[in-house]
Amino acid sequence: MAIAPEDATSIEKKSKKDKKDKKKKSRSLPAETESIVPTETEQVVSANDDSKASKKKSKKRKHAEVDTEAVATERNDEMQVDAEPATEVSEKKKKKKKHSHEDQKDVSLDPTESSSDKKERKKKKKDKKQDVVMDAAAELSDAKAEKKEKKQKAKKSAENAGSSSSASASTPAEVSAFLTKNNITIHVPSSSSPVTPFLNFAQLPIPDPLRTFSAKFKEPSPVQSCTWPPALEGKDVIGIAETGSGKTLAFGVPALARLISSPPPPPSKSSPTITTLVVAPTRELAIQTHEALEGLGEQFGIASVAVFGGVPKEGQVKMLRNLHKANSKLVTRIIVGTPGRILDLMSEGACDLSGVEFLVLDEADRMLDKGFENDIRKIISSTKPQTERQTLMFSATWPDAVRKLASTFLNDPVRVTVGSDDLTANSRVEQVVEVFDDSRGKDAHLLRHLRALGHKKMSTDADSRILIFALYKAEASRVENMLRREGYAVGALHGDLSQNNRLQALEEFKSGKTGLLVATDVAARGLDIPNVGAVINYTFPLTIEDYIHRIGRTGRGGKSGKSITFFTGENQERGLAGELSRVLTDSGFSCPDLKKFPMTIKKKEHGSYGAFFRDDIVATRKKIVF
Numbered sequence: 001m002a003i004a005p006e007d008a009t010s011i012e013k014k015s016k017k018d019k020k021d022k023k024k025k026s027r028s029l030p031a032e033t034e035s036i037v038p039t040e041t042e043q044v045v046s047a048n049d050d051s052k053a054s055k056k057k058s059k060k061r062k063h064a065e066v067d068t069e070a071v072a073t074e075r076n077d078e079m080q081v082d083a084e085p086a087t088e089v090s091e092k093k094k095k096k097k098k099h100s101h102e103d104q105k106d107v108s109l110d111p112t113e114s115s116s117d118k119k120e121r122k123k124k125k126k127d128k129k130q131d132v133v134m135d136a137a138a139e140l141s142d143a144k145a146e147k148k149e150k151k152q153k154a155k156k157s158a159e160n161a162g163s164s165s166s167a168s169a170s171t172p173a174e175v176s177a178f179l180t181k182n183n184i185t186i187h188v189p190s191s192s193s194p195v196t197p198f199l200n201f202a203q204l205p206i207p208d209p210l211r212t213f214s215a216k217f218k219e220p221s222p223v224q225s226c227t228w229p230p231a232l233e234g235k236d237v238i239g240i241a242e243t244g245s246g247k248t249l250a251f252g253v254p255a256l257a258r259l260i261s262s263p264p265p266p267p268s269k270s271s272p273t274i275t276t277l278v279v280a281p282t283r284e285l286a287i288q289t290h291e292a293l294e295g296l297g298e299q300f301g302i303a304s305v306a307v308f309g310g311v312p313k314e315g316q317v318k319m320l321r322n323l324h325k326a327n328s329k330l331v332t333r334i335i336v337g338t339p340g341r342i343l344d345l346m347s348e349g350a351c352d353l354s355g356v357e358f359l360v361l362d363e364a365d366r367m368l369d370k371g372f373e374n375d376i377r378k379i380i381s382s383t384k385p386q387t388e389r390q391t392l393m394f395s396a397t398w399p400d401a402v403r404k405l406a407s408t409f410l411n412d413p414v415r416v417t418v419g420s421d422d423l424t425a426n427s428r429v430e431q432v433v434e435v436f437d438d439s440r441g442k443d444a445h446l447l448r449h450l451r452a453l454g455h456k457k458m459s460t461d462a463d464s465r466i467l468i469f470a471l472y473k474a475e476a477s478r479v480e481n482m483l484r485r486e487g488y489a490v491g492a493l494h495g496d497l498s499q500n501n502r503l504q505a506l507e508e509f510k511s512g513k514t515g516l517l518v519a520t521d522v523a524a525r526g527l528d529i530p531n532v533g534a535v536i537n538y539t540f541p542l543t544i545e546d547y548i549h550r551i552g553r554t555g556r557g558g559k560s561g562k563s564i565t566f567f568t569g570e571n572q573e574r575g576l577a578g579e580l581s582r583v584l585t586d587s588g589f590s591c592p593d594l595k596k597f598p599m600t601i602k603k604k605e606h607g608s609y610g611a612f613f614r615d616d617i618v619a620t621r622k623k624i625v626f
């Protein structure tokens with residue numbers, strides 16, 4: 001890890017001692033103890049380790065248990081198969097993965113290397129290169145030989161492009177300042193080498209054509225800087241960073257780099273061409289991620305297929321079978337899908353995951369939650385064994401309840417947390433909470449806020465887009481109709497609509513044709529809609545995590561945003577007042593009116609997020625259907 005020189009000795013000592021301890025322990029402890037939850041034996045690196053880490057520990061609060069029985073849920077339509085728990089169990093982490101990024105060691109930064117050592121090393125390298133060129137020139141005198149040399153050089157530079165970078169390394173002081181500024185904690189298991197973040201795009205050891213994605217950005221976002229080094233080395237990674245912070249590219253770039261470095265076998269039934277799988281909780285998110293990965297891969301002949309429910313299977317099956325348009329040189333190597341449709345196609349024999357060696361769980365806490373757990377187990381057990389697979393998990397929220405389960409699918413992951421390990425909202429989103437005694441006044445409050453936000457009824461101004469979240473689809477529909485009657489250009493996105501209507505509503509909102517979108521929590525996670533100026537929570541969600549994700553639809557990619565939340569304390573809301581109050585305080589906001597509800601925060605158990613299906617709860621009062 002790159003650290004400030006004055007910290008280096010103490011951390012190095014600690015690291016050595018930790019390594020010794022870990023070795024001792026690993027001989028006697030069962031695999032179960034190798035949890036991703038930081039242990040004494042882990043090398044925990046944070047720029048402001050002493051002060052902030054201890055502050056964090058003392059600040060750590062217990063999460064509340066949501067009374068989901070009171071508000072029973074109905075199965076989310078993204079999930080189609082009730083799977084038996086799969087047989088995949090935590091495998092011993094003895095075998096180390098080997099990938100084609102070994103050359104990266106040449107350019108990886110050693111914070112203990114002095115500047116004179118560095119100069120010497122660079123000089124030697126330069127001399128060596130020059131010698132090779134001169135020798136080659138002497139040997140190859142005729143035109144044919146020159147041509148051959150050129151060919152070899154081109155081949156070599158293409159090879160190197162996949163594993164090295166010509167950019168100068170950041171100094172330990174620069175890295176330390178970067179970690180402090182962004183409040184980044186990196187947990188490096190003792191089996192891994194230290195992580196040195198990439199502070200600029202030139203440092204990325206990827207082929208130049210892949211680097212073109214960076215043209216529209218100034219610099220890597222913090223989560224990209226810190227997860228790219230281990231991910232490109234083939235390590236398992238957990239990346240936790242606020243909403244809208246560029247997590248898609250954090251896993252997308254390593255995914256593509258790996259695909260580029262290992263060309264596919266010719267398409268045939270016996271050897272599947274698909275080696276990369278991204279699992280996402282909603283159809284719209286799967287489509288969005290698929291488009292992002294396809295955009296990165298197209299120039300390399302790499303195609304992706306989005307596999308999701310609510311539409312006919314034929315098109316997806318064709319892509320899975322590599323039946324592309326005539327003359328297409330594309331080969332399908334990536335699946336981005338929702339669990340239900342993936343399992344559906346697997347059971348029909350149309351989707352072979354046996355070649356998957358790069359697996360991403362996007363919105364990982366949601367994917368590991370009880371509602372999806374069985375499906376995910378079944379999907380993961382159909383991919384390559386854990387020791388032959390690289391697994392990455394990303395989310396803005398990472399509750400304790402799913403951490404242990406996550407560890408059973410990962411090999412000694414490097415965990416990068418940008419911000420606090422506790423639940424944190426996007427720091428650029430202003431949070432306003434209004435407590436009402438009577439929920440019947442919500443419509444009037446909503447109309448008042450729309451006027452106060454300066455939203456024009458038929459607005460096509462892209463910057464004044466407002467996303468309104470309801471809890472139930474019937475509620476979303478009612479609010480949509482109310483707003484339409486009031487003369488607003490409004491669309492809706494929820495599970496009662498056909499997939500075509502869902503996509504059309506999203507498209508019209510993105511293009512500015514409608515300035516308002518009323519949605520249920522199917523739109524809460526991952527959707528990257530440009531310039532959403534504000535999010536209004538008409539009804540509070542079922543969990544505090546959903547609140548974090550909902551308000552994260554604004555303030556993305558470094559922009560600022562605003563959220564307005566109506567809170568009545570009815571149903572599940574009462575039990576969430578304490579958690580909401582804590583999230584507000586941690587972000588520098590407050591709502592004294594919340595104090596009239598119990599402020600207790602209970603420990604959250606592995607359960608079901610939001611209005612999603614749980615098969616172990618008997619429906620009692622209300623059905624919540626997206």
Ligand SMILES: Nc1ncnc2c1ncn2[C@@H]1O[C@H](COP(=O)(O)OP(=O)(O)OP(=O)(O)O)[C@@H](O)[C@H]1O
Pocket residue numbers: 217218219220221224241242243244245246247248249395396525526527528552556557558
């Ligand atoms: N390095 C960067 N600098 C600035 N913007 C970036 C950078 N990388 C990605 N972005 C942009 O930031 C926006 C949000 O990215 P992305 O959707 O990946 O966020 P996320 O972290 O996955 O959010 P969520 O947690 O809500 O899923 C996108 O529009 C993306 O193009």
